[in-house]
Amino acid sequence: MSPPSGKKTERTPSDADGYRRIWDAVAAIPYGCVLNYGAVARLAGLPGRARMVGQALGRAPKKMQLPWHRVVNAQGRISFPAGSSKGKTQRRLLEAEGVVFEDGRIDMVRFSPERAIDRMLWGPGEEKEP
DNA sequence: GGGCTGACCTACT
DNA sequence: CAGTAGGCCAGCC
Numbered sequence A: 001m002s003p004p005s006g007k008k009t010e011r012t013p014s015d016a017d018g019y020r021r022i023w024d025a026v027a028a029i030p031y032g033c034v035l036n037y038g039a040v041a042r043l044a045g046l047p048g049r050a051r052m053v054g055q056a057l058g059r060a061p062k063k064m065q066l067p068w069h070r071v072v073n074a075q076g077r078i079s080f081p082a083g084s085s086k087g088k089t090q091r092r093l094l095e096a097e098g099v100v101f102e103d104g105r106i107d108m109v110r111f112s113p114e115r116a117i118d119r120m121l122w123g124p125g126e127e128k129e130p
Numbered sequence B: 001g002g003g004c005t006g007a008c009c010t011a012c013t
Numbered sequence C: 001c002a003g004t005a006g007g008c009c010a011g012c013c
Helices: A015-027 A037-043 A050-059 A086-097 A113-122
Strands: none
Touching: A015 A037, A015 A050, A037 A050
């Protein structure tokens, strides 16, 4: 069977639609939470395409007001070179949301959306075990 | 048409 | 902990 023209395979979500999913996933990140590129790609329905997330964010229009600062790499570090404008801006925005940097790194587990409820109940800073 | 780059990830050594 | 290797896909020259 011939695939209908205009419609592509599942691997190619189609041009802007692919970025659209990524933008939507990033916009769905709760306040004060951080996710890595792989997680965003997975939430967007594009497993393994972490790189495309970066490009999508870079090509995202500013009018979108996308919380791009809530996306960091798997090491819990800002993907921008230390000292760069973007890097400082991202760190400032994250700290403004309550994200704590430990030795220039973020605890991806502590600030994951799953733990967001814990921080909302128990508050940040103190990590307690019930 | 081909080849390199990139806001990366995972796994193994 | 650091370094290497493989993967994955869109844009640009």
